[in-house]
Amino acid sequence: xxxxxxxxxxxxxxxxxxxxxxxxxxxxxxxxxxxxxxxxxxxxxxxxxxxxxxxxxxxxxxxxxxxxxxxxxxxxxxxxxxxxxxxxxxxxxxxxxxxxxxxxxxxxxxxxxxxxxxxxxxxxxxxxxxxxxxxxxxxxxxxxxxxxxxxxxxxxxxxxxxxxxxxxxxxxxxxxxxxxxxxxxxxxxxxxxxxxxxxxxxxxxxxxxxxxxxxxxxxxxxxxxxxxxxxxxxxxxxxxxxxxxxxxxxxxxxxxxxxxxxxxxxxxxxxxxxxxxxxxxxxxxxxxxxxxxxxxxxxxxxxxxxxxxxxxxxxxxxxxxxxxxxxxxxxxxxxxxxxxxxxxxxxxxxxxxxxxxx
Numbered sequence: 470x471x472x473x474x475x476x477x478x479x480x481x482x483x484x485x486x487x488x489x490x491x492x493x494x495x496x497x498x499x500x501x502x503x504x505x506x507x508x509x510x511x512x513x514x515x516x517x518x519x520x521x522x523x524x525x526x527x528x529x530x531x532x533x534x535x536x537x538x539x540x541x542x543x544x545x546x547x548x549x550x551x552x553x554x555x556x557x558x559x560x561x562x563x564x565x566x567x568x569x570x571x572x573x574x575x576x577x578x579x580x581x582x583x584x585x586x587x588x589x590x591x592x593x594x595x596x597x598x599x600x601x602x603x604x605x606x607x608x609x610x611x612x613x614x615x616x617x618x619x620x621x622x623x624x625x626x627x628x629x630x631x632x633x634x635x636x637x638x639x640x641x642x643x644x645x646x647x648x649x650x651x652x653x654x655x656x657x658x659x660x661x662x663x664x665x666x667x668x669x670x671x672x673x674x675x676x677x678x679x680x681x682x683x684x685x686x687x688x689x690x691x692x693x694x695x696x697x698x699x700x701x702x703x704x705x706x707x708x709x710x711x712x713x714x715x716x717x718x719x720x721x722x723x724x725x726x727x728x729x730x731x732x733x734x735x736x737x738x739x740x741x742x743x744x745x746x747x748x749x750x751x752x753x754x755x756x757x758x759x760x761x762x763x764x765x766x767x768x769x770x771x772x773x774x775x776x777x778x779x780x781x782x783x784x785x786x787x788x789x790x791x792x793x794x795x796x797x798x799x800x801x802x803x804x805x806x807x808x809x810x811x812x813x814x815x816x817x818x819x820x821x822x823x824x825x826x827x
Contacts, residue, residue: 485702485705485708486705487705487707487764487768491705491707491708491711492768492772494711495707495710496772499710501774503549504769504774505769505774505775506549507545507546507549507706507710507765508762508765508766508769508780508783509783509787510541510545510548510549510568510569511541511542511545511706511761511762511765512541512762512783512784512787513568513574513787513790513791514537514541514544514545514564514565514568514569515538515541515762516784516787516788516790516791517564517568517574517577517578517791517794518536518537518538518564518565519538519791520578520791520792520794520795521534521536521564521578521581521795522534522536522538522737522741524581524582524795524798525741526741529582529795529798529799530581530582530583530595531583531594532594532595533561533594533595533596533610533740533741533742534581534595534740534741535561535562535595535596535739535740535741536562536564536735536737536741537562537563537564537565537566537735538735538736538737539670539733539734539735539736539737539756539757539760539761540562540565540668540670540703540733540734540735540761541565541706541761541762542703542704542705542706542709542733542761542762542765543638543666543668543703543709543731543733544565544566544569544638545565545569545706545709546703546706546707546708546709546710546713547569547636547638547666547709547710547713548566548569548570549569549710550709550710550711550713550714550717551634551636551713551717552633553603553604554604554631554632554633555604555633555634555635555636555717556604556606556619556622556626556633556634556635556636557570557604557605557606557635557636557638558606558607558609558615558618558619558622558635558636558637558638559598559605559607559608559609559615559637559638560608560609560612560615560638560639560640560643561595561596561608561609561610562640562668562735563596563598563607563608563638564577564581564595564598566598566605566638567588567598567600567605567608570600570603570605571600571603572588572598572600572603572605573588574790574791574794575793575794575797575798576588576600577598577794578794578795578797578798579591579797579798579801580593580594580595580597580598581594581595581798582798582799582801583803583804584798584801584802584803584804585801585802585803585804585805585808586797586798586801586802587798587801588600589608590804590808590811591801591803591804592804592808592811592812593608596608596609596610597609597610606618606622612640612642612643612646613639613643613644613646613648613649614646614648615637615639616637616639616643616646616648616649616652616665617648617651617652619635619636619637619652619663619665620652620655620656620661620663622635622663623635623656623659623661623662623663623726624659624661626661626662627659627660627661627662627724632721633662633721634662634663634664634716634717634720634721635661635662635663635664636663636664636666636713637663637664637665637666638666638668639665639666639667639668640667640668640669640670640673641667641668641669641670641671641673641678641682641687641730642673642674642676642681643667644667644682644687644690645681645682650690653665653690653691653694653696653726653728654694656694656696656726657694657695657696657725657726660723660724660725660726661724661726662720662721662724662725662726663720663726664713664716664717664720664726664727664729665691665696665726665727665728665729666713666729666731667687667728667729667730667731668703668731668733669687669703669730669731669732669733670733670734670735671732671734672735672739672745672747672748673739674739674743675738675739675743675745675747676747677747677748686700686730687700687730688700688728688729688730690728691728694728696725696726696727696728697716697719697725697726697727697728698727698728698729698730699712699727699729699730700729700730700731700732701729701730701731701732702731702732703731703732703733703734703761704732704733704734704759704760704761704764705761705764706761706765709731712729712731713729715727716729733761734756734759736753736756736757766780
């Protein structure tokens, strides 16, 4: 009898092609300009992450660094389905989410380098990208620890009667944390407009999902909470966009959360220090055949939205941009020593009367 706990060493099930029906839906709702913006964002993230990976290997970036290479279709598809008034919470593999949300790549790279020009003043590093002006609330390093934060934002949206939603991104390894289940229960009970997005890259920190979860159809985790749920192909950016678009409508119309198991794949290790020996070279190569950027590239050419030559020229521009991002970070300034005392305590704007303390 086969070992039921052994990793499958097979690509994710449920991958889809961009079908004629989906093409018709997308072309009816999405302009050529937006399609090119989606492609550009995905390719920008890929080239940025490749440059960041080289900088890390050269010792220019310290600490942890989790690259997003291979998963670009998830962040970009989701961000293009929401508006400026919506909120985003992400985990530690969040460089791509930040860039897709509109955080300046210069500021993201500078943060990786620990420079004062970084999005968090150089005080957060790779895992703590924040930009409150764009309602991008992290970048959190504790596995699953940010999921309750998304529910808190969902409650604020409801309390303030805002026409908004909150996207919450996390890896499938977070699902086994108690805070995840507590949060889903509360979100369903209180009808919070939160979209919970599992970026299921199959291996969490290095353990194949079938070794860690009694069921591998992770969308079923939401059934006991009465939450709408689905499994989505994360390597098809349009499938992500359509799923998030539907979930946004549900959240804004009914105030109800959604749970999505979005199946994707990271081509690199969990972090830069991970050699990823728990999977085969053949598996990675098989997954790369479904690369979300190459898939969209081929579709754009087929739809005559842009030529292959134009996309190659765009690629060169974005490679040059990534080099410029690195140069910007290299030339940045170190945070001042007294910045260590900043943001330790909040400046409370209210006077609270009470008994005088001795």
